[in-house]
Amino acid sequence: AQSVSQHNHHVILSEAASLELGCNYSYGGTVNLFWYVQYPGQHLQLLLKYFSGDPLVKGIKGFEAEFIKSKFSFNLRKPSVQWSDTAEYFCAVRENTGFQKLVFGTGTRLLVSP
């Protein structure tokens, strides 16, 4: 069965530090890749997605992610974090076959201190 791994469960950074959150998946076929974010007290919302084409994807609020097919990875990055980036971040993968259901990782809680 397909699985998604997020190795960092908790990350604490100071404002202006750079961020990289890891995401690896286990499926060998064609996939769509997503990062969702949940700010405190808010809904899950889409940060960015990759379907095909340029493996470097830019999302909202200065986030970007790079799809490296050979490493089955889709890491999220931001050059300089802000206090408002404090949230929980979920990586998700969708197979391009079958029911195409979305499989989520366990999430990474990011705390940015001012």
Add this chain to the structure above:
Amino acid sequence: EAGVAQSPRYKIIEKRQSVAFWCNPISGHATLYWYQQILGQGPKLLIQFQNNGVVDDSQLPKDRFSAERLKGVDSTLKIQPAKLEDSAVYLCASSLAGATDTQYFGPGTRLTVL
């Protein structure tokens, strides 16, 4: 544009009781999803509807969970009888057409089973 609505936001019940959650998707969205998010884990798909038909319910514990989407709009998810391990946030999401479209999430219902 109104988002996905869910009610109630919180529910506390005792084990062996029954409970029902309601979801109203974004207007015009054909596909509706119910997810279960246990504390410390990512959301897990329980059931997916396309209009009022079930597309995927392979991860729905059918001995106690049921869901319906009458008229292809609102949906209800029921648990009867509840167990302690059902304590979780139940998320509803919708997408415009099929599984390849972006999913928009509601605020969730936090269920505590005592």
